[in-house]
Amino acid sequence: MVPSAFVMLEAIPLTPNGKVDRRALSEFSVKSLKLSTDTFVAPRTPEEKLLANIWASVLGIEQVSIHDSFFELGGHSLLATQLMLRICETFLVDIPLHHLFQSPTVAGIAKIIDTSRQAKIVDTKTIIDLNAEAVLDITIQPPKISVDVFAKPSSIFLTGATGFLGTYLLYDLLMQTRANIYCLIRSSSVAEGKQRLESTLESYSLWNETFHSRIIPIIGDLSEPLLGIPEPQFRHLANQIEIIYHNGAWVNHIYPYSVLKAANVLGTQEVLRLASQIKPKPVHFISTTGVLFSSANVDTDTQIKIVRESDFLDASQVIESGYVQSKWVAENLVREAGLRGLPVCIYRPTRIGGDSQTGISNPNDFLNLAIKGYIQLGKVPILDDKKENIIPVDYASRAIIHISQQTDLLGKTFHLVNPRPILLSDLVNWIRSLGYSLEETAYEQWRTELNHHQENVLYPFLSLFPQDKSSDKKLPRTKVPQFDSQNTLEGLSTDIVCPVVDTELFGIYFSYFWSSGFLARPSGQKTSIQPDLINGVKEI
Ligand SMILES: NC(=O)c1ccc[n+]([C@@H]2O[C@H](COP(=O)([O-])OP(=O)(O)OC[C@H]3O[C@@H](n4cnc5c(N)ncnc54)[C@H](OP(=O)(O)O)[C@@H]3O)[C@@H](O)[C@H]2O)c1
The missing domain is CATH 1.10.1200.10 (ACP-like)
Incomplete structure (x- = not known):
């Protein structure tokens, strides 16, 4: 491949964990x-x-x-x-x-x-016919033979193993099975791919030398036919693999559907092709609760609306977000594969937060960037009664792997949500109590200020904050759906419980923000921390 451009850098950028960013x-x-x-x-x-x-x-x-x-x-x-x-x-x-x-x-x-x-009209959006997009290739037909459902598989295929949740899934699969884990990875060589997978585990403090021989990189790309894997190797894998965890996706809240389609939709179709070739293999697909975000699914003054795991939205109700649209279409492809005989499970996590023990989190997560952006600006938009539902990444991963190991649960959909969402206004108060100054301003004024601060980490997301809030068709701003998670609760053993997101957990998260350099400590912090929050803040 001939590079189309060369970029001179003074230094290679590193993540807070010290790996190449x-x-x-x-x-x-x-x-x-x-x-x-x-x-x-x-x-x-x-x-x-x-x-x-x-x-x-x-x-x-x-x-x-x-x-x-x-x-x-x-x-x-x-x-x-x-x-x-x-x-x-x-x-x-x-x-x-x-x-x-x-x-x-x-x-x-x-x-x-x-x-x-x-x-005088510009906003002629390309209307995407999501139903037409959600048509699974007719050639994907799992053979009509009995499915070998291995409670103890020896070969597992995982996508997105270098990502935030994927690193934890890889760790839990390595810890809780004896299988070799075949990880789809974009890389120039097997050796480089392996190095990247191992150093990512290391950066999350999850590395263990005994993992070395069981991590097998598969060079490829979700956005390419056959996942970018040469056909003979694809067939070989189709024969060898016993179970698939499809977690990889291009998680980008700015790009439109047309850009994300190749990785998120066509990539899912190729994963389903792999699962259907030679012998049917169970597919565990990581979706998102975002596919259920709609004004049709939030409470009204007269009605409390509970969104169940069996619910899914009609195409016309899906919010105008390229990312969510791509996940909705992908979920429909997975469901269609299920109807054609493939054993599938769908997991819909809500926002995934940092590790509940170490506080390590994804610096590119939107909530983390929002916290940093508010602090950089010294201002937050008035948040009304907006809530945020956060689950720690270690819980999300453990729950998925635990549920996926129960073969009688195949075919179901699982909501991974926190039974106790937090009020964003409480979060702002916790941040203030750490010593940061945050002034509440009217939304329009806050947006204008952000517009003048190109160095703010939220600036690239300006398009997600419409000038005229009343015209916002992306998310119901003040309300989020209430998710029922009956299947998940039934599938989890009692020791896998979603941690409460409170001042203590945010103390752990902020400790990591500071030790990793993601955030600077507030000046004069010691005098202004509330006692209960001090207890939660530990040095890492
Ligand atoms: N984070 C959340 O709050 C959240 C909430 C609900 C659902 N989810 C879902 O959970 C899953 C994981 O999310 P995450 O936050 O862990 O995402 P992430 O950190 O951005 O990781 C995404 C992973 O997918 C891989 N990937 C992306 N495009 C690819 C391509 N074309 N070919 C091969 N691999 C590709 C990435 O590889 P590289 O390292 O090479 O980029 C990375 O390993 C996604 O399916 C997402 O939709 C996430």
């Missing part, structure tokens, strides 16, 4: 890109000239051909947000971010600006 790496702008003079087309109008200048400045390159794709020039979610904000400010138009994905060139955006000025 691959995500941060991908966020670096392309500073020294040489454009092909063969394909260069200069701007033709004053608008295109202005746009090309904005693009070049945001991307940090000298010049932009009007047909160059923003994303092929090194654009990513942070830069996309910056680009569209500068375009809207310069041209005094309101063009939503998703247009950049549909028309990622100077020429394309110039056309959209022109249309918007003439017709």
Whole structure:
């Protein structure tokens, strides 16, 4: 493969755990890109000239051909947000971010600006027919032979093992089975893949030397046909594997469905193909409670609505989030595979928080970024009575593995939720009691301030905070559904209980934020911590 660009870095970015921060790496702008003079087309109008200048400045390159794709020039979610904000400010138009994905060139955006000025309508969203997307390839037909359901498998296939939840699933599978774990991983070589899997476990303090021989990297990519695995190896795996945990996904709340489809939807289809080839194998699919977020599923003044594990939303009720749409479609493919005879389980976790013992968490998690962004700004938007449902990652993983080992539970869906959601206003008070100053401001004012702070970690997510809150169709802002979790509770033994998220647990989380460098300690902290919170804050 010939690299399309070279990026000079002063230092390799590291995560708080000291490993190479691959995500941060991908966020670096392309500073020294040489454009092909063969394909260069200069701007033709004053608008295109202005746009090309904005693009070049945001991307940090000298010049932009009007047909160059923003994303092929090194654009990513942070830069996309910056680009569209500068375009809207310069041209005094309101063009939503998703247009950049549909028309990622100077020429394309110039056309959209022109249309918007003439017709005064811009938000012509591409309507995705989710039902049409959720059609499972007809060739995926599990053989009609009895399914070998191994309570004690010797070969397990796991996707997303380098991610937050995936690292814990890998650890629990290694601890609770004697199986070899075949981990799908994007990597240039088996040796590098293995090294990455092991160092990720190490960074979460989960590494154990005895794991070495049982972790088997499978080089591939969810977004490619046959998972990017050569056909003979794919068939070999299909024969060898006894059970599949499909946890990998592109978890990105900014990109639209069209961008996430390959990894999240087609990747799931390929996993189901693997599961159906040669012999049917059980598939444990990690979905999300997000697939049930809808105004149809929240309480009204007159009715309390409990969302059950057997519930699923009609396509028309799914919220306008590319990520959630992709998970909804993927879940439907899994369900269809179940109807065709594959034994499947669906797990819908709510927001996954840090480890309840070590506090180690995912620095890129949206709640962590929100906490950091609020602290950086010194301000929070007024949160009304908004609640957050958080489950610690160690609980989520243990619960999934425990349930998946009970063969009589195959075919069911499980909600992984905390029976005690927290009020976000309580969370803000806990943060204040640690010594951080947080002023509550009206939402519109808070958003305006965020717009002026490009260095704030929440800035790349500006598109998730609509200017006009009443027009927000993404999430019911003040209410979240109440999830019933009967199947989960029945499937768990009494010693696997979801920890309460309280000041003590947040104390553990903040200890990790400080020791990892994710957050700076507040100045004058010692005098302002409440006694109960001090108890929860331990040095790691
Ligand atoms: N985190 C939450 O709060 C939450 C809540 C509900 C449900 N979930 C679900 O739980 C699962 C895990 O989430 P997470 O938070 O642990 O995500 P994460 O940390 O972003 O990890 C995602 C994993 O998927 C892998 N992956 C992504 N695209 C891939 C591709 N094209 N080919 C191969 N591997 C790919 C990543 O590999 P790289 O390391 O190479 O990027 C990584 O191992 C997801 O299915 C997510 O939808 C998460």
